[in-house]
Amino acid sequence: MKKNRIDWVDCAKGITLLLVIIGHTVSTDASNMVRAGIFSFHMTLFFVVSCVTGKLSNSNDEFVKKTEKGFKHLILPALFIYITVLIYVSSKCISEFRSWEFVRKFLKESLLTMVFSSGVNLHVLSAEIKGLGIPWFLVVMFLGKTLFDYMHLKLSERKLIVGCLLLSVTGVAISRLQWLPLSFDIVLTIMPMFYIGYILRKFCVEHKPVLKLLIFGTGWFVTFYLCYKINEGCNGYPYMVYASRQYPSYPFCFLPAILGTLMIAELSVILCKQKKIISPLLYFGKNSLYMLVIHGIDSTWMKRIWLISENIYINIICRIIVDIVVFAAVMYVRGLWNKSKQQRIESMPET
Template sequence: MSRDVSFDIAKGFAIICVVLGHSEALGVPADLARAIFTFHMPLFFIVSGYFTKRDAVLDRAYVVRCARSMFLPYAITCAIVLLLFAIRTLLIWPEGLVDVMSTSTLAALYGTGTQEPPLPEGVTQIGAIWFLLALFWGKLFLAAANRAPHTPIVVLILFLWGYYSGWMFWLPLSIQAGACATLFLYFGQRIRECDLLAPSVLSLPLWLVAVGVWLMCINMGYKLVMASNAYPGDMLVDVIGGLCGTLCVIKAAQIISRHLPVLGRSLAWLGTVTLPIFCMHLVELDVFLWENALEFLSALPVPLWASGLALRVALIAVMCVILYFLPRPISGVFFRSRIAGTGEGRTRA
C-alpha cells in the first residue's frame, strides 16, 4: 500500500497541537488545550495502527524491531535529558548534582508520563516521551491479540485492565498506558482493513455525526490524558470522541492535500519529522528553565503566548537541527535521511 500523504498532514497538524497543548503556562487558552487533548494522542496511536499489519508475529524479531523504533529513541532522548540536567545543575546548583541526577535517572528508568496514578516513593514523571513506551507495548499487545480467536474481546480486556488497574498501582515503562492504547491501535488497523477513509465508504451524514460527536466532547470540556489513562468524562464517550476527532482530522487532511497543496506540503513535511520534534519538545520541557524565561518574557511588550511559543518553537528547531547533524548512528534513529544509503527525508514511524 502506497503511503497516503494525508496521514503525514494529519500528523503534522497533531504535532503542532502537542506543542500547543503543553503550553498553557505560556498563555495558550485552557479551552484550546482541552480541545486538543480530545484527539491528539488518539490520532498518533490510530495512525500507527493503520500502518500495523495484522499478520505481524509476536516473535523475537518483531520485539527487537519495535524496540529499535521506540525504545532506542526513548533511551537516546533520556540520555540527552540527563546530560543537560547534569550541565545545568553543575552551573547553578553543583551541590545538588547527586540528588538531581538520581531523581532524573529513576524517572527515565521508570518511564511514566504523569504523577497522577500512585507511584512508588521517590519516582517522578519523565514527561511526554511516555508515548514511545506506550506505543511499544501497544504494538506487542496488538500483535498478541491478533493471534487470539476473538481479537476485539482481547483488545477490550486489555483496555479495561489498563484503565482500572491504574487506579490502584502504576507499573513502570507505561505498560498500562500501552494496554489502553492498544484499543486505538486496533481502531487504526480496522479503519485500514474496512477502507473507511475511501471517498465513498462513509456518507456525508455519517461524517457530520462524527463531527458532532467530536464537538460535543470538546464542548463538555473534558481533558483526555492517555499518559495516565484518565478518561474524565464518560469513558465510552471519551474513546468515541478520540476516534471521531481523529477521523475528522484525517478527512480534513485529505481535503487539504487536494485543495491546499502549499499548506499540505508544509504540514506533510512536519508529519515526517514528528519523532525528533516530539523528543526535542520533551527535552525543552524537562530541562529548559521556563520559570526564569517566563519572568523575562512577561516584561516584553508582546503577548506572553506569542513570545513564549516563539521561544519554544525556536528551541525545538535548534535542537532538531543539532540532532540531525550528530553522528549517523544517533541521528539515524530519528531521521531516515541520516541512515547510510537512505535518501528519504522521513523519520521512523
C-alpha cells in the same frame, strides 16, 4: 525499497505535532479549553494511525523482527531524551554531588524515573519522579503496538476485539489502584485504539471527506463538551489524560478521543488536495519521531530561547519556530550522513 506512504496520515501527524506544541505551551491549567481540546485526542491519533500504516506480523519470526525494529525505532529515542534530560538536571546541581547522600538519592530517583515516569510528577518508594512527556509516550507506543501485534497473530478477529476491550477495562481498573512500571496499565487501556487503526485502513477515509469532517467534527465537539461539563469541578481532569490516568466517565471519554482523531483524518484528506501547499506538514508527519524527540528536549536546553514573553501566543510561535529550525538542522545533518554513507558503500570494491 521505500515504503508506500499515505499522505493523509503524514498530514494528520504533522497537524497533530503542531497541536502538541501548542497544547504544551498554551497553559498548564487543566481547565484551559484550548489545551483541553487538543489533549482530548492528540495522543490517541498517534496510536490509531500507527496501525493504519504499520504492517502486522504473519508469523512468529516476523513478529520477533518487527519487535526488534520497533525497539530501535521507539525505545532508543526515548533513552536519548531521558539521558539528555538527566545530563541537564545533573549540570544544574553539580555542586551537590559532593555529598554521598545526594548521589545515592539522585541515582535512586533517576532509576525510578526511567521505570515509572509518565507525563506527570509522582512519588514512588518515597522518591520524587519527574514527568517526562515524550519518553513515556514512546515506551507506551512500543509496548502497545507489540502487544496488539502479538494478539493479532494469535487471536481470531472476533477474539481480538473482545480481548482489546477486556484489556482496556483491566487497564483502567488497575490504574485506579496502582500505576504499573513502564506505564503498562496505559498500554492495556489503549488497546482499542490500535484496533480502531487496524479496521480504519479497511475503510475509504478519502470518500466524501467534507461531509465526514462535519459529522466527526460535530461529534467531537459535542462529546468533548459534554465530558468536560459533566466532570468540571470534580477532582482531576474533566477530559481523558493518559499520563495522569484520568478517564472521566469511562468509556464515554473515549468518544471525543476517537471522533477527534477521525476529524483530523478527514481534514487531512481535504488538505492533501493541495499537496504543494501543505508539503511542510507532510514532511513533519513523515519524520514525526525526530520532531517528537526535539520537542521532548525543548523544555530543557532550549527553554530560554522560546520562553521570552508573558504573552503565551508569542511563546507558542517562538517555540514552534525553534523546534522547526532545530528539526531542519537535524534533518540536514541526517541527509549529509546518509549521503556520505551511500558514497562509502558505492566506493567499496566488489568482491
